[in-house]
Amino acid sequence: MKLYGSLTSPYVRKARILIQEKKVPCEFVVADAWAADSPIPALNPLGKVPVLALDNGKVLFDSPVIVEYLDALKTPALLPTSGEARWEMLRWQALADGMLDAVVIRLLESRRPAAQQSADNIRRQEEKIARSIEYAAQHLSIGAWLMSDRFTLADLVMAVALEYTDFRYPHDWRGRHARLGQWLAGIGTRPAFVETRPPG
Known part of the structure; x- marks a missing residue:
């Protein structure tokens, strides 16, 4: 492949x-x-x-x-094939993907010539990102993982979304959501995350 x-x-x-x-x-x-x-x-x-x-x-x-x-x-599955856990996992994926979409749209808008930029569009995307981070923080479990007792797709996609926010829209979201920041710091030490971080 x-x-x-x-x-x-x-x-x-x-x-x-x-x-x-x-x-x-x-x-x-x-x-x-x-x-x-x-x-x-x-x-x-x-x-x-x-x-x-x-x-x-x-x-x-x-x-x-x-x-x-x-x-x-390959097993073990990071995404359940059925049941309530699958829908909860897919909700995390939808949240993370929507957050990524907002960061990308904001980035592209900010790269347009200043006279052509839409401040309203940038603000809307920033509001989406803020709400997504707030939602993630509110639904953060007390353990090391978002779901279950091990690393799953929920952890993967949400950590990618937060790290991409840091990469393309750096701002102090950790100031309001310290525990979410701590969770991300733990996930971010995994070799697969370290080795795939974007250059720059």
């Missing part, structure tokens, strides 16, 4: 972390979806990363699909 993506995409990073956590044999191919010679549009009609090329010639795209496919390859 081959995973195509950039070094800075948090959506790609989710898959890279899972691959390392579960020791799934998979080659990582650095590919810029925006480059003129990019292989991405030919693999994914949406022109987005990550893309997972399977050994049978088929491809999967969109990070939730790729993450679930990779998780199913």
Whole structure:
């Protein structure tokens, strides 16, 4: 298998972390979806990363699909296949992905020429991020993990979302949510997180 993506995409990073956590044999191919010679549009009609090329010639795209496919390859599962725990896990994933989307939209808006930027749009995205962090802090368990008694997909996706916020929208959210910051510090020491941190 081959995973195509950039070094800075948090959506790609989710898959890279899972691959390392579960020791799934998979080659990582650095590919810029925006480059003129990019292989991405030919693999994914949406022109987005990550893309997972399977050994049978088929491809999967969109990070939730790729993450679930990779998780199913080896036990123990990080995402339950059924029951209440699955829906709770998917809620964490939806929260993390929505938070990532808001950080990305804010970043792209802030990179537009000053005269073309929408302050309202930037504020809306910052409000979404703040509410997401507040929600995560309110639903943080008393243990080391968000769910269960071990590392799961909930921990993976939420930690990626918070670290990407630090990377692209650095601000003092820890001042209001110290315990969430402490939880992230613990998750962030895992080798898969250290080795996949974006450059810069």
